[in-house]
Amino acid sequence: MAELHARWHQSMAELPAEQWQALVGQHLPFYGWDWLHQLEASGSIVPRQGWQPCHLGLWRGDLLVAVAPLYLKGHSYGEFVFDQAFARLADDLGLRYYPKLVGMSPVSPVQGYRFWFAPGEDAAALTGLMLELIDEFCRRNHLLSCNFLYVDPAWQPLAEAAGCASWINQQSLWHNPGYRSFDDYLASFNANQRRNIKRERKAVASAGLQVTPLVGAEIPPRMVGRMHAFYAQHCSRWGAWGSKYLTEAFFTAAAQQLRQHLVLFSAHHGDPTEPVAMSLCVRSEQGLWGRYWGSDVDLDNLHFEVCYYAPIEWAIAHGIRSFDPGAGGSHKRRRGFLAEPRVSLHRWSDPRFDAMLRQWLPRANALMREEIEAINAELPFSAAPPPLDQRAA
Known part of the structure; x- marks a missing residue:
């Protein structure tokens, strides 16, 4: 010493x-x-x-x-x-x-x-x-x-x-016990909640929206700037309680130096680089963390699709073992997240x-x-x- x-x-x-x-x-x-x-x-x-x-x-x-x-x-x-x-x-x-x-x-x-x-x-x-x-x-x-x-x-x-x-x-956490598909994940629910999740996902698709993951080098730098705009917009909805911590400069730096850790889930009508809603997740080899989201449209269930279901589907496809969706929200419990x-x-x-x-x-x-x-x-x-x-x- x-x-x-x-x-x-x-x-x-x-x-x-x-x-x-x-x-x-x-x-x-x-x-x-x-x-x-x-x-x-x-x-x-x-x-x-x-x-x-x-x-x-x-x-x-x-x-x-x-x-x-x-x-x-x-x-x-x-x-x-x-x-x-x-x-x-x-x-x-x-x-x-x-x-x-x-x-x-x-x-x-x-x-x-x-x-x-x-x-x-x-x-x-x-x-x-x-x-x-x-x-x-x-x-x-x-x-x-x-x-x-x-x-x-x-x-x-x-x-x-x-x-x-x-x-x-x-806090809430989703674990992957070895699912091979989103259907495997759905099979873990009781029949009533399985129907609810299918209905929630269908509502987004019926509105003409697709959700596309953009990962690492696939992410155009301008998309990260767009993500900051969504983040700022979402924070502003809460007024004085909006908790807007990160500057646009941080998102710009992320696009340049941290992009290998980023996954964007873009909700769009045609071109994934023209989103109407988006969430930002951070990844490692085994873990995924949900961080921020925002939307230009007011659509029921869009938040669940962009922030929970699409990331879970992507995590299963890429062998991710756990997904931490962020703080708060008892609604996470009904969508596959344990209290830990x-x-x-x-x-x-x-x-x-x-x-x-x-x-x-x-x-x-x-x-x-x-x-x-x-x-x-x-x-x-x-x-x-x-x-x-x-x-x-």
Whole structure:
């Protein structure tokens, strides 16, 4: 440990892309150097938007041996783990809740957050060391909390052993048990819901619309700009609650540098490059994530087709093992998505605040496990429920 030294980095540009990528790997695009860098460089994730990059790196000379992507946050937007009750408790105790330190891929509720280490390093020891450095940073800057969201289950035990408190929330996920076709997927539903899905898809086709996937190099750059327009339009429909986080510059950069991870589902009358509605998904070899959508037409069931059914059909055809459709939406349950636990890990610097929340968490987590089990017991399709992690008790 003596030969290591820590640095706090205020932008991804301060960190070497190749070394970062060697630690993180390719399986989760949302933590790749290009993705995180473009969020910052595009003006999407920057201090004036309430996100101050504050990444922790451990170095051995000029070699990056461990990283933790972190952000100082002046609000709780773009996290989708709703800690407003924590903020109210802090206010009741006369404590300042913001700013707080958050570890996640910004505005992406995607499971997989962790500290990353070079091969051969002691992951448990480095986790403990980095958490000590984070605690010191929080004390020095008078921060009440550090929060790691959508944690990688493989890293979770190391952080818990070093004193992090676990909080269970839930999210939706589609699993592919080995379907060979969309008909196989339909066969998993009861007869009533199978008819409903067929009727929903037929309504879109009867309106004269086709949905075409455009993947990677097939995507014309201007289509990604069009996708930003759909995204902005959809956000504007919610007014002040629209949650428009990403700039057009991020979408432009995605078209140039991240296109290999993108799948666009274009709803169109003839030419797929002239869509009337579109969704953007992000892919890896085994996973698909639904991110954004928008439409120029108001058509019942179009959202389900563009955001769920067409991506599921494409995922089956390409051997994708899981599809995360994004945060929110109980309507996902009736369309093949299980409720699954998602764990966030927390550290609080004030002893009273820490003690109160650690006393509350076991009961809250037990209730969430019961809710997840109840939801999955009433699904209109056959599926093996995901195991519930008993460690976050």
